[in-house]
Amino acid sequence: EPEVTQTPSHQVTQMGQEVILRCVPISNHLYFYWYRQILGQKVEFLVSFYNNEISEKSEIFDDQFSVERPDGSNFTLKIRSTKLEDSAMYFCASRPSPLSPNEQFFGPGTRLTVL
Amino acid sequence: AQSVTQPDIHITVSEGASLELRCNYSYGATPYLFWYVQSPGQGLQLLLKYFSGDTLVQGIKGFEAEFKRSQSSFNLRKPSVHWSDAAEYFCAVGAHAAGNKLTFGGGTRVLVKP
Numbered sequence: 697e698p699e700v701t702q703t704p705s706h707q708v709t710q711m712g713q714e715v716i717l718r719c720v721p722i723s724n725h726l727y728f729y730w731y732r733q734i735l736g737q738k739v740e741f742l743v744s745f746y747n748n749e750i751s752e753k754s755e756i757f758d759d760q761f762s763v764e765r766p767d768g769s770n771f772t773l774k775i776r777s778t779k780l781e782d783s784a785m786y787f788c789a790s791r792p793s794p795l796s797p798n799e800q801f802f803g804p805g806t807r808l809t810v811l
Numbered sequence: 812a813q814s815v816t817q818p819d820i821h822i823t824v825s826e827g828a829s830l831e832l833r834c835n836y837s838y839g840a841t842p843y844l845f846w847y848v849q850s851p852g853q854g855l856q857l858l859l860k861y862f863s864g865d866t867l868v869q870g871i872k873g874f875e876a877e878f879k880r881s882q883s884s885f886n887l888r889k890p891s892v893h894w895s896d897a898a899e900y901f902c903a904v905g906a907h908a909a910g911n912k913l914t915f916g917g918g919t920r921v922l923v924k925p
Binding site: 729739740741754789800801803807 | 843845853854860862901905906912913916917918
């Protein structure tokens with residue numbers, strides 16, 4: 697069964713460093729998402745991406761964040777200068793198309809630890 | 812704006828007993844509703860979903876949920892809990908609009924006593 701994959705599974709970085717979290721959505725999916733979950737808290741929407749542009753973003757998704765689909769398979773989330781409060785589990789999700797029911801398929805997550 | 816409330820932060824249940832997790836949502840139209848389960852340190856696994864039609868939906872692992880529009884609820888149930896059901900459960904709501912985000916509730920942590 698096709699699935700969303702994410703790498704790395706765990707990333708440790710120093711405050712102020714740039715990190716790139718990588719996701720490979722399901723191959724024929726067109727809509728992509730990033731969510732995050734701070735330890736012990738609920739899952740929060742960050743950004744959605746369709747047709748090579750951001751469709752919607754939350755107030756969390758400030759100028760420190762960016763997303764990109766650099767090729768036909770990867771979808772990345774970049775944090776330019778990490779802060780301690782960026783420590784969280786980051787989930788990528790994908791969905792077949794805008795016309796499909798809003799069922800999103802989630803990856804296993806990347807745990808980001810900022811020291 | 813859409814929102815989800817899961818009133819119970821923790822629930823402890825004995826193995827073999829029934830389980831019901833509450834979920835109340837706020838959304839202006841007919842929503843898409845989901846239940847996800849998350850084991851410690853793991854990702855989100857979809858248990859079941861409601862899009863339309865029959866208001867009682869069956870999911871994986873013996874779970875079911877009932878959509879009640881009049882109560883804005885989508886409660887999750889399981890008749891007989893297994894020790895492996897100990898996990899955190901998240902209810903989520905999405906919209907029919909293209910690209911719409913999912914909004915998650917705060918989660919309910921289920922502990923299973925032997």
